Each structure stands twice: as C-alpha cells, then as structure tokens.
Amino acid sequence: MEKQTTIKDIAIALNISTSTVSRALRDAPDVKAETKAAVKALSDKLDYQPNRLALSLLNRQTNTIGVIIPNLDYVLATMVKGIDEVALEAGYTVMVCQSDESYGREIVNTKRLLDSLVDGFIVSVSSETKIFEHIKKIQDKKIPLVLFDRIVNNIAAPKIRLDNIDGGVQATEHLIEQGYKKIAILAGPENLNISNKRMEGYLQTLKTHGLRSDKGHIIHCDFNQQYAYEATKELLASKNRPDAIFTISDRMAIGAMLAIKEKGLSMPHDIGLVGFNNEPIVSLVTPAISSVEMYAFEIGKATARAYIEMMSGAAGMSDQEIIIKPKLFIRASSKRR
Amino acid sequence: MEKQTTIKDIAIALNISTSTVSRALRDAPDVKAETKAAVKALSDKLDYQPNRLALSLLNRQTNTIGVIIPNLDYVLATMVKGIDEVALEAGYTVMVCQSDESYGREIVNTKRLLDSLVDGFIVSVSSETKIFEHIKKIQDKKIPLVLFDRIVNNIAAPKIRLDNIDGGVQATEHLIEQGYKKIAILAGPENLNISNKRMEGYLQTLKTHGLRSDKGHIIHCDFNQQYAYEATKELLASKNRPDAIFTISDRMAIGAMLAIKEKGLSMPHDIGLVGFNNEPIVSLVTPAISSVEMYAFEIGKATARAYIEMMSGAAGMSDQEIIIKPKLFIRASSKRR
DNA sequence: ATAATTTCCGATAACGTTACCGGTAACGCT
DNA sequence: AGCGTTACCGGTAACGTTATCGGAAATTAT
Numbered sequence: 001m002e003k004q005t006t007i008k009d010i011a012i013a014l015n016i017s018t019s020t021v022s023r024a025l026r027d028a029p030d031v032k033a034e035t036k037a038a039v040k041a042l043s044d045k046l047d048y049q050p051n052r053l054a055l056s057l058l059n060r061q062t063n064t065i066g067v068i069i070p071n072l073d074y075v076l077a078t079m080v081k082g083i084d085e086v087a088l089e090a091g092y093t094v095m096v097c098q099s100d101e102s103y104g105r106e107i108v109n110t111k112r113l114l115d116s117l118v119d120g121f122i123v124s125v126s127s128e129t130k131i132f133e134h135i136k137k138i139q140d141k142k143i144p145l146v147l148f149d150r151i152v153n154n155i156a157a158p159k160i161r162l163d164n165i166d167g168g169v170q171a172t173e174h175l176i177e178q179g180y181k182k183i184a185i186l187a188g189p190e191n192l193n194i195s196n197k198r199m200e201g202y203l204q205t206l207k208t209h210g211l212r213s214d215k216g217h218i219i220h221c222d223f224n225q226q227y228a229y230e231a232t233k234e235l236l237a238s239k240n241r242p243d244a245i246f247t248i249s250d251r252m253a254i255g256a257m258l259a260i261k262e263k264g265l266s267m268p269h270d271i272g273l274v275g276f277n278n279e280p281i282v283s284l285v286t287p288a289i290s291s292v293e294m295y296a297f298e299i300g301k302a303t304a305r306a307y308i309e310m311m312s313g314a315a316g317m318s319d320q321e322i323i324i325k326p327k328l329f330i331r332a333s334s335k336r337r
Numbered sequence: 338m339e340k341q342t343t344i345k346d347i348a349i350a351l352n353i354s355t356s357t358v359s360r361a362l363r364d365a366p367d368v369k370a371e372t373k374a375a376v377k378a379l380s381d382k383l384d385y386q387p388n389r390l391a392l393s394l395l396n397r398q399t400n401t402i403g404v405i406i407p408n409l410d411y412v413l414a415t416m417v418k419g420i421d422e423v424a425l426e427a428g429y430t431v432m433v434c435q436s437d438e439s440y441g442r443e444i445v446n447t448k449r450l451l452d453s454l455v456d457g458f459i460v461s462v463s464s465e466t467k468i469f470e471h472i473k474k475i476q477d478k479k480i481p482l483v484l485f486d487r488i489v490n491n492i493a494a495p496k497i498r499l500d501n502i503d504g505g506v507q508a509t510e511h512l513i514e515q516g517y518k519k520i521a522i523l524a525g526p527e528n529l530n531i532s533n534k535r536m537e538g539y540l541q542t543l544k545t546h547g548l549r550s551d552k553g554h555i556i557h558c559d560f561n562q563q564y565a566y567e568a569t570k571e572l573l574a575s576k577n578r579p580d581a582i583f584t585i586s587d588r589m590a591i592g593a594m595l596a597i598k599e600k601g602l603s604m605p606h607d608i609g610l611v612g613f614n615n616e617p618i619v620s621l622v623t624p625a626i627s628s629v630e631m632y633a634f635e636i637g638k639a640t641a642r643a644y645i646e647m648m649s650g651a652a653g654m655s656d657q658e659i660i661i662k663p664k665l666f667i668r669a670s671s672k673r674r
Numbered sequence: 675a676t677a678a679t680t681t682c683c684g685a686t687a688a689c690g691t692t693a694c695c696g697g698t699a700a701c702g703c704t
Numbered sequence: 705a706g707c708g709t710t711a712c713c714g715g716t717a718a719c720g721t722t723a724t725c726g727g728a729a730a731t732t733a734t
Contacts, residue, residue, distance in 0.1 A: 004453060004478070006720060017684045022722055030682060049476075052452040053399070054720035057390045057689045062396050073415040081409060086436055088442075093449060098421055098431045112430060115389040116341060116690090137384075141341070161362075225617075279564075284591050286623045341692060354714045359692060391690035394719045420720055453720090 005046040064093045066118035070101045070126040074279045075296045084298020103128045110134045120144035127192050148303040156319040160303040165240045167292040167326040169200020171246045171274040180244035180272045184217035198248045229256030236263050244272035272334040289331035342383040401430045403455035407438045407463040411616045412633045419637020440465045447471045457481035466530050485640040493656040497640040504629045504663040505538020508611040510582045517581035517609045519553035535585045565592030573600050581609035587616045609671040624669035
C-alpha cells in the first residue's frame with residue numbers, strides 16, 4: 001500500500017527528466033551509457049517495477065486474458081492449467097472467473113472483466129446458459145473471443161473442443177462389440193452442447209448397428225452424481241432394463257456404479273458401464289470404469305495458443321474450429337470378452 | 338478492441354464538460370435533474386462502462402485480490418471457490434495464479450501481480466517453497482497479505498488454517514480406539530507445515546497412549562498418489578509391518594489402498610486406513626476410506642473475510658490466526674469394532 | 675571557421691477518470 | 705439597488721508511463 005517507486009522518483013533523484021529515465025530503462029539508443037548505468041543502478045536499488053495500470057491505460061491493452069468457466073471441477077481445472085501454462089509463457093496474465101454454472105454470475109463476470117480489465121476472453125459457457133447476448137456483446141465491442149469445451153454454435157469465434165460425437169461413437173461401439181444390446185445413456189441438461197454431441201455419437205452408432213434406441217433409455221439429468229444415482233436406480237427398475245450404460249461424465253458414472261452395486265448387479269457381467277473424461281478416480285474404484293479421455297490439458301493449451309494467434313492478428317482464425325480426438329480407455333467395467 | 342465509450346464521448350455529444358458527466362453518473366447533488374437524465378440516457382444507450390484502469394490509477398487501488406496457490410486440486414479449488422464467493426460479493430475481483438508447486442513460478446507470479454495489478458494478496462505457498470523472501474517483499478511494500486492453508490510461520494499476517502494437529506489427533510485417536518497398535522504415517526515433504534502439524538498430532542497421540550512410534554513407520558513422500566503407493570508397498574514388506582496407516586491426504590490414501598489390495602490384505606481387518614481432506618472419492622471406493630474433513634470451502638470464505646476486514650483497516654487483524662476445527666468421518670476402512 | 679550532422683536530453687500531450695477550485699447566473703432578502 | 709446565497713457547471717491537475725517533437729551541445733565534415 002506504500003507508494004511504489006515510480007519513474008519520477010528516479011528522475012528527481014538523478015536530476016534528469018522522466019523521459020530519459022523511461023528511455024534508459026528500455027535501453028533506447030539515444031541515451032548516454034553512463035546515464036543508463038546510473039538509472040539502472042538506482043532502479044534496481046529502489047526495486048522499481050513499472051506500473052502496469054499506467055501502461056495499460058496508455059496502450060489500451062492489459063495483456064490479461066479473461067477466462068470464464070462454469071466451475072473448477074477436474075476437467076476444467078486441468079484445462080485452466082493448460083491455458084495458464086501457455087499464456088504465462090507468452091507474457092499474458094490470466095484472470096479466471098467461475099460462473100458456478102449460473103447464468104447470472106456468468107453475466108456479472110463478463111461485465112466486470114469488460115471494464116477494460118482484459119483485452120480478450122476465453123469462455124466456456126455454463127450449463128445453465130441458454131441466452132448468449134452477453135457473449136455477443138463481447139464480439140460487438142470487437143473484443144477477441146475464443147470459445148472452448150462448452151462452445152456456442154451460432155457464434156463465429158475460434159472454437160477448441162473435443163470431438164464429442166466421436167467420443168460417443170467410441171464408447172458405444174465398444175459396448176456393442178462387447179456384446180451389449182440394450183445400451184442406455186445418461187446425458188446432461190438438454191441444452192448442453194457437449195452432452196448432445198456425445199449422445200449424437202451414441203444414437204448414430206446404435207443406428208449403424210441396427211439397434212433400436214429405447215426412448216426410456218435416454219435420460220437427461222443434471223451433471224451430478226446424485227442425480228445419476230437416482231436415474232440409474234429407475235433405469236434398473238424399469239421393465240426394459242438396459243444391459244449397459246454410457247454416461248457422459250465420470251461423476252455420473254460413479255453415481256451409476258453405486259446404484260448398480262446397490263441393486264446387487266455385477267459389472268461387467270450384468271451391466272456394462274462406460275464413463276467420460278477419464279478422471280483419475282475411474283481407475284481407482286472397483287471395478288475400474290472404462291472412460292473416454294478428452295485430453296483436457298491439451299485442449300487448454302490449444303485454446304491459449306488459438307487466443308495468442310488471434311491476438312497477433314491472424315485473420316484466418318476468426319472462426320476456425322480445432323477438434324481434439326478423444327480416446328476410449330477400456331477397463332473392467334465394460335470388458336466382458 | 339474497438340474504442341470503448343468514454344465520459345468524454347458523452348460530454349461532447351451533450352455539449353457539456355466531462356466533469357459534469359462524471360458527477361451526473363455518480364448522482365452528485367449539484368447537477369440539474371434534466372442534465373442527469375440526459376447523461377444517464379445517453380450512457381445507457383452507448384453502453385458506457387467506466388474504465389477501471391483509469392480509476393485504479395487515480396485511486397491507487399484496483400479492488401483486485403491476487404490469489405496465489407500451488408495448484409488446483411480438489412481442496413484448493415474448493416477453497417478458491419469460497420474466496421471467490423465472498424470476494425465477489427464484496428466487490429472484489431479475484432486473480433488466481435497457480436504456482437504449480439514450483440518455487441520459481443511462485444516468485445514470477447508474485448512479481449507480476451506486484452506490478453500494481455492487485456492491492457493485496459491471499460497466498461498459500463507451494464510445497465517446494467523454503468525461502469520466503471518474495472512473501473516478505475510483499476509486506477515490505479506494505480501490501481496487505483493474508484495466508485491460508487499452507488501458511489508460513491515466521492511471517493506476521495492473518496492466517497487462516499485448519500487445526501492440523503487436531504486432525505492428526507482425531508485420526509490417530511480413532512485408530513487406537515479401534516485397536517490398532519502399530520500405526521504408520523505417510524506424511525508429505527519435510528518442509529510442508531501442514532504435513533508436519535498433522536504428524537505432530539499423530540506423534541502426540543501415540544505418546545499419550547504410551548505407544549512407541551517406530552521410526553520406520555514415519556514416511557515422508559511426495560504429495561502424490563504414486564509415491565504413496567510405492568511407500569506403502571515398502572511398509573507392508575518391512576519386518577515390522579504396521580497394522581494401520583494414516584495418510585495426510587486422500588490422494589495418498591488411495592495410493593496406499595491400492596498397495597494394500599495388491600498385497601492381498603484386507604481393510605479394516607489386516608490394515609486400518611485413514612486419509613485426510615474428505616474428498617468425495619473416499620466414499621466411493623471399496624472399502625470407503627475414513628477421512629478428516631477440513632472444511633475447505635469454509636476456510637476459503639473465512640480467508641476472504643479476513644482479507645476484507647484487513648482492507649477496511651481493522652488494526653487487530655495484523656497477525657490474527659483463525660483456526661478451523663477438522664472432523665473425522667469414520668468409514669469402513671478403519672472401523673473394525 | 676562554418677556548416678552539417680550526431681548525440682543526448684527535456685517538454686508536452688495523451689490514456690480515462692475524479693477531486694478540487696472557481697466561476698456564472700439566478701434568486702431571495704433587506 | 706445591492707448584497708449574499710444557492711444551483712449548476714467548467715477548467716485544471718493528477719495518477720504513471722511513453723511517443724513525439726524539438727532543441728542544445730558536441731562532434732564531424734567541408
């Protein structure tokens with residue numbers, strides 16, 4: 001809170017102008033060597049650090065990226081780590097705001113960061129968000145925007161995401177190959193793009209193999225272990241009981257697993273189970289749960305790279321889409337052959 | 338990236354001075370009602386938002402808190418959520434930087450945020466950090482500082498932390514009560530305060546009950562599942578095999594569990610196991626693992642509150658210590674009576 | 675010696691905002 | 705009529721920094 005050392009302090013102490021100090025510090029060619037030396041010595045001694053606020057105000061850029069995410073669960077924390085790593089190296093500071101899956105907080109966060117605090121956004125929308133005016137507003141102001149993971153379709157921006165359809169395909173193909181015939185899916189909220197795409201892969205694969213998809217086998221529930229547990233209990237009690245379940249997140253897979261165990265059914269024999277995300281936990285439970293790896297860290301890094309590329313004015317970036325391929329890791333929960 | 342609307346734009350459009358616009362927007366008493374109305378109407382129309390950079394520069398405060406944490410694992414992410422919630426409500430913006438458990442990155446992060454970007458710090462030091470000059474530097478500059486979770490002892494600042502000794506006591510008392518006699522501990526790096534305190538509780542309790550602590554039963558290993566797994570394998574192979582293990586994190590407990598299972602030993606019969614953090618995962622594995630809840634979310638909120646109190650000039654805060662009581666949750670891994 | 679160039683440095687404006695001071699006009703009071 | 709008061713508004717400086725221009729002194733060229 002004490003007054004920071006400024007360029008002015010140095011100038012007064014050395015009896016030269018602030019202009020000269022500024023130039024000396026930036027190693028400008030038109031400053032005498034000994035002046036430079038004196039300035040640098042004193043700036044070191046006083047532990048001078050340039051005031052970034054002043055610079056940002058002057059240059060109209062903050063070198064700060066506003067990252068808006070719905071929460072800090074395993075997947076998103078990993079992605080943020082990836083963003084952080086690349087951004088830091090490129091000289092950017094990252095400002096992370098959690099919307100806590102709330103549309104309202106997402107708007108508040110966006111507004112706040114728009115107060116000239118950041119010069120660009122990296123956004124993953126909350127599951128509650130159905131209206132995208134606040135996102136469009138960012139673009140209206142011609143502020144760079146990159147979307148990742150939970151993207152918004154009808155907005156033209158660089159998008160980095162998983163090939164969610166392929167993830168659904170891989171999981172479903174695998175279950176079918178293992179001889180499961182009645183495969184249910186535990187999906188997320190109906191407006192959640194990533195969920196719908198995974199489901200699309202699932203439906204598509206069923207069709208390819210001539211399998212009917214029972215409507216009662218498609219469950220939308222909140223992105224949450226408890227709901228998944230309840231939903232699975234109902235599924236298992238229904239008259240057309242599925243013999244396999246594909247959940248679009250590992251959290252939900254865990255919930256499903258608990259319900260299956262409680263019912264006294266065995267995996268993979270009675271019920272096959274495949275999750276999504278490949279979180280560390282799935283290999284620790286018994287039985288270990290098969291899961292689709294989404295390379296969250298890579299997605300994070302690619303996102304930051306796309307942002308940087310965009311900032312450097314690569315015109316072609318404007319609505320490029322980078323799609324990361326997922327990979328199914330097969331474990332005991334679904335391997336019965 | 339387009340020019341933001343400024344107070345000047347409004348002033349010119351309405352043919353009044355920027356001063357008047359400024360006052361009108363802040364509802365100053367000495368502005369005619371109709372002028373106010375006109376200013377407000379136009380500012381709404383142009384979507385005016387005050388430039389926080391300019392304000393920060395002027396007022397010498399950013400209303401931004403720099404949060405430096407070692408990583409974004411479950412516990413810290415939860416704490417950050419707590420900080421975020423309280424801070425946001427109080428009008429602060431939070432800037433989270435991960436040091437990634439690296440001393441070097443911690444220093445870089447501190448330096449960056451010191452560039453007048455934040456007007457205070459909330460810090461949890463990395464496990465690698467043994468020198469605290471960068472932390473002291475914050476205080477030398479009279480910048481408010483609050484420490485939480487992984488605190489530093491010889492620095493005078495408000496500290497919010499768990500009663501780690503008590504956590505160790507509760508875990509060990511419970512194991513002893515369950516009839517375990519040879520209790521080993523898997524601790525973290527030797528310089529990590531939270532680890533040492535939990536161990537202190539452990540040692541203290543052993544002593545109280547007249548139990549010797551075998552030196553071979555005290556293992557320091559990295560805060561990491563893999564190391565815990567290896568360490569446990571060695572422990573189980575040693576001639577004086579422990580009959581219970583207390584790990585100072587759940588991650589390590591999981592690692593220990595894997596080693597125990599692999600060895601074909603049963604919990605809680607052959608080996609008792611108690612972890613720390615009470616992460617969701619521990620109730621999902623088989624057997625469910627007993628664990629010490631540390632109320633991370635509460636710690637986060639208390640930390641932010643302490644920060645706010647400090648900023649409002651509460652003098653008594655300067656080195657207050659808020660200590661949260663942990664609570665052991667007993668599960669199958671250690672309940673044999 | 676003079677002109678031309680180079681070397682070095684200072685003054686000013688600007689980024690967007692507000693605090694502070696000052697000023698004008700209208701009004702009310704005696 | 706003359707004075708004080710009130711209501712309203714504008715100008716300026718300041719926050720810390722750098723880009724731009726211009727200028728003095730020193731050096732080189734003629």
